[in-house]
Amino acid sequence: MSYKQNKLNNISSPWDALKPIVYVVIVPTIVIFGIIVLTINKDSKPQANAVNVESVDSSYKLDKTHYSFGSVSQKNGNVETYYNLTNAGASDIYVKKLYTSCMCTQAQIEFSDGSKTALNGMLGHGPDSNLLVGKTIKAGETVKIRAVFDPNAHGPQGIGFIKRNITLETNLKVEPIIQVSFDADVTK
Template identity: 35%
Template sequence: MNAQISNGVNQSKNIIIGIIAVLAVGAIILFANLNPQDSQRAEKIPDANGILIAEEKNFDFGTISMSKGNVSHAFKIKNESESAVSIKKIYTSCMCTSALIIDASGKKYGPFGMPGHGGGSPIANIEIKPNESVEVKAEFDPAAHGPSGVGLAKRTIYIETNSEKTPKIELEISAMVTK
Protein backbone atom coordinates (compact mmCIF):
# COMPACT_ATOMS: atom_id res chain seq x y z
CA MET A 1 0.00 0.00 0.00
CA ASN A 2 2.86 2.39 0.78
CA ALA A 3 4.22 1.68 -2.69
CA GLN A 4 0.91 2.75 -4.24
CA ILE A 5 0.87 6.01 -2.24
CA SER A 6 4.50 6.70 -3.14
CA ASN A 7 3.73 6.00 -6.81
CA GLY A 8 0.75 8.41 -6.73
CA VAL A 9 2.84 11.16 -5.11
CA ASN A 10 5.55 10.74 -7.77
CA GLN A 11 2.92 10.99 -10.54
CA SER A 12 1.53 14.18 -8.98
CA LYS A 13 5.03 15.67 -8.73
CA ASN A 14 5.71 14.83 -12.38
CA ILE A 15 2.44 16.46 -13.48
CA ILE A 16 3.19 19.62 -11.46
CA ILE A 17 6.76 19.80 -12.83
CA GLY A 18 5.38 19.33 -16.37
CA ILE A 19 2.85 22.15 -15.93
CA ILE A 20 5.54 24.49 -14.55
CA ALA A 21 7.84 23.64 -17.48
CA VAL A 22 5.09 24.36 -20.04
CA LEU A 23 4.27 27.69 -18.36
CA ALA A 24 7.95 28.67 -18.24
CA VAL A 25 8.44 27.90 -21.94
CA GLY A 26 5.27 29.86 -22.78
CA ALA A 27 6.48 32.87 -20.78
CA ILE A 28 9.87 32.78 -22.52
CA ILE A 29 8.23 32.68 -25.96
CA LEU A 30 5.86 35.52 -25.04
CA PHE A 31 8.60 37.81 -23.78
CA ALA A 32 10.95 36.94 -26.65
CA ASN A 33 8.32 38.15 -29.15
CA LEU A 34 7.90 41.52 -27.46
CA ASN A 35 10.08 43.96 -29.35
CA PRO A 36 10.58 47.27 -27.53
CA GLN A 37 11.45 48.99 -30.83
CA ASP A 38 7.96 48.24 -32.18
CA SER A 39 6.26 49.86 -29.21
CA GLN A 40 8.59 52.88 -29.40
CA ARG A 41 7.86 53.24 -33.11
CA ALA A 42 4.13 53.15 -32.43
CA GLU A 43 4.52 55.89 -29.83
CA LYS A 44 6.37 58.12 -32.31
CA ILE A 45 3.47 58.01 -34.81
CA PRO A 46 0.42 59.19 -32.89
CA ASP A 47 -3.05 59.01 -34.33
CA ALA A 48 -3.95 62.17 -36.17
CA ASN A 49 -7.01 64.24 -35.49
CA GLY A 50 -7.22 65.17 -39.16
CA ILE A 51 -10.07 64.25 -41.45
CA LEU A 52 -9.81 63.01 -45.02
CA ILE A 53 -12.87 63.61 -47.18
CA ALA A 54 -13.50 61.95 -50.54
CA GLU A 55 -15.45 64.22 -52.88
CA GLU A 56 -17.07 61.09 -54.31
CA LYS A 57 -16.89 57.51 -53.07
CA ASN A 58 -18.50 55.70 -56.01
CA PHE A 59 -17.99 55.87 -59.75
CA ASP A 60 -19.82 53.89 -62.45
CA PHE A 61 -18.03 53.45 -65.79
CA GLY A 62 -21.30 52.29 -67.36
CA THR A 63 -21.02 49.64 -70.07
CA ILE A 64 -17.43 48.94 -71.14
CA SER A 65 -15.95 46.45 -73.59
CA MET A 66 -13.08 44.11 -72.76
CA SER A 67 -11.65 44.74 -76.22
CA LYS A 68 -11.27 48.48 -75.63
CA GLY A 69 -8.79 48.04 -72.77
CA ASN A 70 -8.41 49.56 -69.34
CA VAL A 71 -10.52 52.39 -67.97
CA SER A 72 -9.60 54.81 -65.19
CA HIS A 73 -11.16 57.39 -62.94
CA ALA A 74 -9.58 59.94 -60.58
CA PHE A 75 -11.05 60.35 -57.10
CA LYS A 76 -10.07 63.42 -55.08
CA ILE A 77 -9.36 63.16 -51.35
CA LYS A 78 -8.83 66.30 -49.27
CA ASN A 79 -7.47 66.80 -45.77
CA GLU A 80 -10.07 69.15 -44.34
CA SER A 81 -8.38 69.75 -41.01
CA GLU A 82 -5.50 71.51 -39.32
CA SER A 83 -3.51 68.28 -38.76
CA ALA A 84 -1.51 66.27 -41.26
CA VAL A 85 -2.89 62.81 -42.03
CA SER A 86 -0.84 59.88 -43.28
CA ILE A 87 -2.14 57.30 -45.70
CA LYS A 88 -0.61 54.13 -44.26
CA LYS A 89 -1.90 51.43 -46.62
CA ILE A 90 -3.68 51.23 -49.96
CA TYR A 91 -4.96 48.03 -51.52
CA THR A 92 -7.70 46.83 -53.84
CA SER A 93 -10.36 44.14 -53.66
CA CYS A 94 -9.29 42.43 -56.89
CA MET A 95 -6.23 41.94 -59.06
CA CYS A 96 -8.06 43.58 -61.97
CA THR A 97 -7.97 46.94 -60.17
CA SER A 98 -5.03 49.14 -59.23
CA ALA A 99 -4.67 52.52 -57.57
CA LEU A 100 -2.14 55.28 -58.07
CA ILE A 101 -1.78 58.22 -55.66
CA ILE A 102 -0.74 61.62 -56.99
CA ASP A 103 0.07 64.15 -54.26
CA ALA A 104 -0.25 67.95 -54.32
CA SER A 105 3.23 68.34 -55.85
CA GLY A 106 2.47 65.86 -58.64
CA LYS A 107 4.56 63.04 -57.17
CA LYS A 108 3.16 59.58 -57.99
CA TYR A 109 2.97 56.64 -55.57
CA GLY A 110 2.11 53.10 -56.57
CA PRO A 111 0.55 51.38 -58.31
CA PHE A 112 -1.14 49.59 -55.43
CA GLY A 113 -3.18 46.46 -56.01
CA MET A 114 -4.53 43.35 -54.37
CA PRO A 115 -2.05 42.01 -51.79
CA GLY A 116 -0.77 38.55 -52.58
CA HIS A 117 -1.83 38.71 -56.22
CA GLY A 118 0.96 40.73 -57.79
CA GLY A 119 -0.37 43.97 -56.34
CA GLY A 120 2.88 44.86 -54.60
CA SER A 121 3.15 46.13 -51.07
CA PRO A 122 0.13 47.93 -49.63
CA ILE A 123 2.41 50.11 -47.46
CA ALA A 124 2.14 53.74 -48.59
CA ASN A 125 3.16 56.24 -45.86
CA ILE A 126 1.97 59.28 -47.79
CA GLU A 127 1.45 62.45 -45.76
CA ILE A 128 -1.36 64.81 -46.68
CA LYS A 129 -0.87 68.24 -45.15
CA PRO A 130 -3.76 70.35 -43.84
CA ASN A 131 -6.05 71.58 -46.64
CA GLU A 132 -4.10 69.63 -49.29
CA SER A 133 -5.63 67.14 -51.70
CA VAL A 134 -4.41 63.98 -53.37
CA GLU A 135 -5.76 62.22 -56.40
CA VAL A 136 -6.49 58.50 -56.25
CA LYS A 137 -6.45 57.18 -59.80
CA ALA A 138 -8.39 53.91 -60.02
CA GLU A 139 -7.60 51.73 -63.02
CA PHE A 140 -9.78 48.77 -63.97
CA ASP A 141 -8.81 46.05 -66.46
CA PRO A 142 -12.06 44.54 -67.79
CA ALA A 143 -10.18 41.71 -69.55
CA ALA A 144 -8.33 40.52 -66.42
CA HIS A 145 -10.84 37.74 -65.74
CA GLY A 146 -10.88 36.45 -69.30
CA PRO A 147 -13.90 35.81 -71.52
CA SER A 148 -16.04 34.63 -68.60
CA GLY A 149 -15.60 37.97 -66.79
CA VAL A 150 -18.65 39.62 -68.36
CA GLY A 151 -21.44 41.24 -66.37
CA LEU A 152 -21.52 43.63 -63.44
CA ALA A 153 -18.16 44.22 -61.77
CA LYS A 154 -17.82 46.13 -58.49
CA ARG A 155 -14.36 46.76 -57.07
CA THR A 156 -13.11 48.65 -54.04
CA ILE A 157 -9.97 50.61 -53.20
CA TYR A 158 -9.21 50.56 -49.47
CA ILE A 159 -7.23 53.43 -47.94
CA GLU A 160 -6.07 53.09 -44.32
CA THR A 161 -4.88 56.20 -42.47
CA ASN A 162 -3.56 57.22 -39.07
CA SER A 163 -6.63 59.41 -38.53
CA GLU A 164 -8.83 58.65 -35.55
CA LYS A 165 -11.79 60.22 -37.35
CA THR A 166 -11.33 58.65 -40.80
CA PRO A 167 -9.19 55.53 -40.25
CA LYS A 168 -10.42 53.86 -43.44
CA ILE A 169 -11.81 55.20 -46.71
CA GLU A 170 -13.41 52.96 -49.32
CA LEU A 171 -13.70 54.07 -52.94
CA GLU A 172 -15.86 51.92 -55.21
CA ILE A 173 -15.89 51.58 -58.98
CA SER A 174 -18.39 49.59 -61.02
CA ALA A 175 -18.91 48.67 -64.65
CA MET A 176 -21.04 46.46 -66.85
CA VAL A 177 -18.40 44.46 -68.73
CA THR A 178 -19.10 43.15 -72.23
CA LYS A 179 -16.92 41.21 -74.67
Protein backbone atom coordinates in the same frame (compact mmCIF):
# COMPACT_ATOMS: atom_id res chain seq x y z
CA MET B 1 59.19 23.59 -74.66
CA SER B 2 56.24 25.65 -75.80
CA TYR B 3 55.19 28.88 -74.11
CA LYS B 4 52.09 27.17 -72.74
CA GLN B 5 54.06 24.38 -71.03
CA ASN B 6 56.48 26.88 -69.62
CA LYS B 7 53.64 28.78 -68.00
CA LEU B 8 52.17 25.63 -66.52
CA ASN B 9 55.52 24.63 -65.05
CA ASN B 10 55.78 27.96 -63.26
CA ILE B 11 52.64 27.24 -61.26
CA SER B 12 53.83 25.43 -58.16
CA SER B 13 50.51 24.42 -56.56
CA PRO B 14 46.78 24.38 -57.35
CA TRP B 15 46.35 27.20 -54.81
CA ASP B 16 48.57 29.46 -56.92
CA ALA B 17 46.30 28.85 -59.87
CA LEU B 18 43.17 29.61 -57.81
CA LYS B 19 44.55 32.66 -55.99
CA PRO B 20 43.78 35.23 -58.70
CA ILE B 21 40.25 33.86 -59.10
CA VAL B 22 39.64 33.98 -55.35
CA TYR B 23 40.91 37.55 -54.94
CA VAL B 24 39.60 39.05 -58.14
CA VAL B 25 36.25 37.30 -58.47
CA ILE B 26 35.01 35.48 -55.37
CA VAL B 27 35.99 37.92 -52.59
CA PRO B 28 34.57 41.03 -54.31
CA THR B 29 31.39 39.08 -55.17
CA ILE B 30 30.85 38.17 -51.51
CA VAL B 31 31.52 41.77 -50.40
CA ILE B 32 29.13 43.27 -52.98
CA PHE B 33 26.45 40.70 -52.18
CA GLY B 34 26.83 41.48 -48.46
CA ILE B 35 26.42 45.22 -49.09
CA ILE B 36 23.29 44.60 -51.17
CA VAL B 37 21.72 42.41 -48.47
CA LEU B 38 22.48 45.01 -45.75
CA THR B 39 21.07 47.85 -47.88
CA ILE B 40 17.83 45.98 -48.60
CA ASN B 41 17.31 45.17 -44.91
CA LYS B 42 17.98 48.80 -43.94
CA ASP B 43 15.34 50.01 -46.40
CA SER B 44 12.60 47.56 -45.53
CA LYS B 45 12.73 47.75 -41.73
CA PRO B 46 11.78 51.43 -41.18
CA GLN B 47 8.97 51.05 -43.74
CA ALA B 48 7.44 48.21 -41.78
CA ASN B 49 7.80 50.15 -38.51
CA ALA B 50 6.30 53.28 -40.07
CA VAL B 51 2.90 51.59 -39.87
CA ASN B 52 2.86 52.38 -36.13
CA VAL B 53 2.34 56.13 -36.36
CA GLU B 54 0.35 58.22 -33.91
CA SER B 55 -3.27 58.71 -34.85
CA VAL B 56 -4.48 62.26 -35.52
CA ASP B 57 -7.71 64.23 -35.35
CA SER B 58 -8.35 65.39 -38.86
CA SER B 59 -11.10 65.00 -41.42
CA TYR B 60 -11.39 64.55 -45.13
CA LYS B 61 -13.73 65.22 -48.04
CA LEU B 62 -14.16 63.28 -51.26
CA ASP B 63 -15.59 64.73 -54.45
CA LYS B 64 -17.19 61.32 -54.96
CA THR B 65 -17.12 58.02 -53.12
CA HIS B 66 -18.43 55.96 -56.01
CA TYR B 67 -18.19 56.02 -59.79
CA SER B 68 -20.16 54.08 -62.39
CA PHE B 69 -18.26 53.38 -65.58
CA GLY B 70 -21.42 52.08 -67.24
CA SER B 71 -20.71 49.66 -70.06
CA VAL B 72 -17.00 48.72 -70.35
CA SER B 73 -15.94 46.72 -73.39
CA GLN B 74 -13.13 44.18 -73.04
CA LYS B 75 -12.11 45.11 -76.59
CA ASN B 76 -11.24 48.66 -75.52
CA GLY B 77 -9.01 47.66 -72.60
CA ASN B 78 -8.37 49.53 -69.35
CA VAL B 79 -10.55 52.32 -68.03
CA GLU B 80 -9.73 54.68 -65.19
CA THR B 81 -11.24 57.31 -62.96
CA TYR B 82 -10.06 59.79 -60.34
CA TYR B 83 -11.41 60.64 -56.91
CA ASN B 84 -10.35 63.93 -55.32
CA LEU B 85 -9.52 63.51 -51.66
CA THR B 86 -9.05 66.65 -49.58
CA ASN B 87 -7.55 66.79 -46.11
CA ALA B 88 -10.18 69.06 -44.57
CA GLY B 89 -8.67 69.06 -41.08
CA ALA B 90 -5.83 70.89 -39.37
CA SER B 91 -3.46 67.90 -39.11
CA ASP B 92 -1.57 65.99 -41.78
CA ILE B 93 -3.03 62.60 -42.64
CA TYR B 94 -0.49 59.80 -42.90
CA VAL B 95 -1.36 57.13 -45.46
CA LYS B 96 -0.08 53.73 -44.32
CA LYS B 97 -1.41 51.48 -47.06
CA LEU B 98 -3.27 51.62 -50.34
CA TYR B 99 -4.90 48.57 -51.91
CA THR B 100 -7.79 47.34 -54.00
CA SER B 101 -10.37 44.59 -53.58
CA CYS B 102 -9.45 42.64 -56.71
CA MET B 103 -6.52 41.82 -58.97
CA CYS B 104 -8.25 43.52 -61.94
CA THR B 105 -7.98 46.87 -60.18
CA GLN B 106 -4.95 49.04 -59.39
CA ALA B 107 -4.83 52.29 -57.48
CA GLN B 108 -2.38 55.15 -57.09
CA ILE B 109 -2.27 58.40 -55.15
CA GLU B 110 -1.11 61.54 -56.96
CA PHE B 111 -0.02 64.25 -54.53
CA SER B 112 -0.30 68.00 -55.17
CA ASP B 113 3.50 68.30 -55.54
CA GLY B 114 3.34 65.91 -58.52
CA SER B 115 4.74 62.89 -56.67
CA LYS B 116 2.91 59.59 -56.99
CA THR B 117 2.74 56.29 -55.19
CA ALA B 118 3.24 53.10 -57.13
CA LEU B 119 0.19 51.53 -58.75
CA ASN B 120 -0.86 49.25 -55.91
CA GLY B 121 -2.89 46.10 -56.32
CA MET B 122 -5.05 43.75 -54.39
CA LEU B 123 -4.77 43.04 -50.67
CA GLY B 124 -3.54 39.49 -50.14
CA HIS B 125 -2.31 39.16 -53.72
CA GLY B 126 1.47 39.31 -53.29
CA PRO B 127 3.43 40.61 -50.30
CA ASP B 128 1.76 43.13 -48.00
CA SER B 129 4.87 45.32 -48.18
CA ASN B 130 3.93 46.15 -51.80
CA LEU B 131 0.90 48.03 -50.47
CA LEU B 132 2.76 50.37 -48.10
CA VAL B 133 2.56 54.07 -48.91
CA GLY B 134 4.22 55.92 -46.00
CA LYS B 135 3.32 59.37 -47.31
CA THR B 136 1.44 62.33 -45.89
CA ILE B 137 -1.55 64.29 -47.17
CA LYS B 138 -0.93 67.75 -45.75
CA ALA B 139 -3.67 69.78 -44.05
CA GLY B 140 -5.63 71.47 -46.82
CA GLU B 141 -4.03 69.39 -49.59
CA THR B 142 -6.12 67.69 -52.27
CA VAL B 143 -4.73 64.47 -53.72
CA LYS B 144 -6.06 62.40 -56.58
CA ILE B 145 -6.80 58.74 -56.11
CA ARG B 146 -6.44 57.09 -59.49
CA ALA B 147 -8.26 53.80 -60.06
CA VAL B 148 -7.43 51.63 -63.06
CA PHE B 149 -9.73 48.77 -64.01
CA ASP B 150 -8.66 46.04 -66.43
CA PRO B 151 -11.79 44.38 -67.89
CA ASN B 152 -9.64 41.59 -69.33
CA ALA B 153 -7.96 40.59 -66.06
CA HIS B 154 -10.42 37.76 -65.44
CA GLY B 155 -10.29 36.43 -68.97
CA PRO B 156 -13.05 36.34 -71.59
CA GLN B 157 -15.55 34.90 -69.10
CA GLY B 158 -15.19 37.95 -66.82
CA ILE B 159 -18.24 39.72 -68.23
CA GLY B 160 -21.20 41.15 -66.34
CA PHE B 161 -21.63 43.55 -63.43
CA ILE B 162 -18.63 44.17 -61.17
CA LYS B 163 -18.02 46.40 -58.15
CA ARG B 164 -14.56 47.09 -56.72
CA ASN B 165 -13.20 49.00 -53.73
CA ILE B 166 -10.08 51.08 -53.25
CA THR B 167 -8.92 51.38 -49.66
CA LEU B 168 -6.54 53.75 -47.90
CA GLU B 169 -5.42 52.90 -44.38
CA THR B 170 -4.58 56.11 -42.54
CA ASN B 171 -3.69 57.36 -39.08
CA LEU B 172 -7.05 59.13 -38.64
CA LYS B 173 -8.40 58.62 -35.13
CA VAL B 174 -11.99 58.45 -36.35
CA GLU B 175 -12.58 56.43 -39.53
CA PRO B 176 -8.95 55.47 -40.33
CA ILE B 177 -10.16 53.54 -43.38
CA ILE B 178 -10.97 55.70 -46.40
CA GLN B 179 -12.76 53.78 -49.11
CA VAL B 180 -14.00 54.59 -52.60
CA SER B 181 -15.57 52.28 -55.15
CA PHE B 182 -16.66 51.87 -58.73
CA ASP B 183 -18.86 49.59 -60.73
CA ALA B 184 -19.01 48.58 -64.36
CA ASP B 185 -20.95 46.38 -66.69
CA VAL B 186 -18.26 44.42 -68.52
CA THR B 187 -19.12 43.38 -72.06
CA LYS B 188 -17.24 41.56 -74.81
